[in-house]
Amino acid sequence: MGVSEFKIEEFLKQHNIKPSYQRMKIYNYLIKYKSHPTVDEIYQALVDEIPTLSKTTVYNTLKLFLDNKIIQLITIEENETRYDADISIHGHFKCLECGRVYDVWLDMTKMKLKGLDEFRINESHVYFKGTCSKCLIKHKN
Ligand SMILES: [Zn+2]
Ligand SMILES: [Zn+2]
Numbered sequence: 001m002g003v004s005e006f007k008i009e010e011f012l013k014q015h016n017i018k019p020s021y022q023r024m025k026i027y028n029y030l031i032k033y034k035s036h037p038t039v040d041e042i043y044q045a046l047v048d049e050i051p052t053l054s055k056t057t058v059y060n061t062l063k064l065f066l067d068n069k070i071i072q073l074i075t076i077e078e079n080e081t082r083y084d085a086d087i088s089i090h091g092h093f094k095c096l097e098c099g100r101v102y103d104v105w106l107d108m109t110k111m112k113l114k115g116l117d118e119f120r121i122n123e124s125h126v127y128f129k130g131t132c133s134k135c136l137i138k139h140k141n
Pocket of ligand 2: 036092103
């Protein structure tokens with residue numbers, strides 16, 4: 001990992017997270033693949049490289065990252081929690097055929113919200129579901 005390893009270590013420290021090897025690996029996975037993985041997917045991807053890893057460790061690490069606001073939760077489906085290291089404001093599209101979750105860019109300055117004038121927003125989630133362009137192409141062939 002070289003330079004990026006150092007950057008992740010510094011980044012975690014800045015957010016009051018002790019940069020253990022496993023934590024660094026998990027954060028690196030999230031920023032490298034941007035695939036909005038589940039706990040299971042992260043565990044499967046890293047367990048060969050880190051044989052001491054457990055699903056509980058992955059879960060607890062993600063919870064720690066969430067508590068320190070360096071990742072966000074994506075719950076498009078009630079029974080499927082995914083994680084995203086991109087904490088900028090963006091929406092998500094889930095393809096119901098291949099299951100992939102795509103980022104959707106939002107122009108918040110052009111969003112018209114009604115009925116929230118006196119409210120304070122702590123979180124916002126914009127989700128879409130449907131069929132992605134790759135799956136649509138498959139249908140044509
Ligand atoms: Zn698809
Ligand atoms: Zn995302």
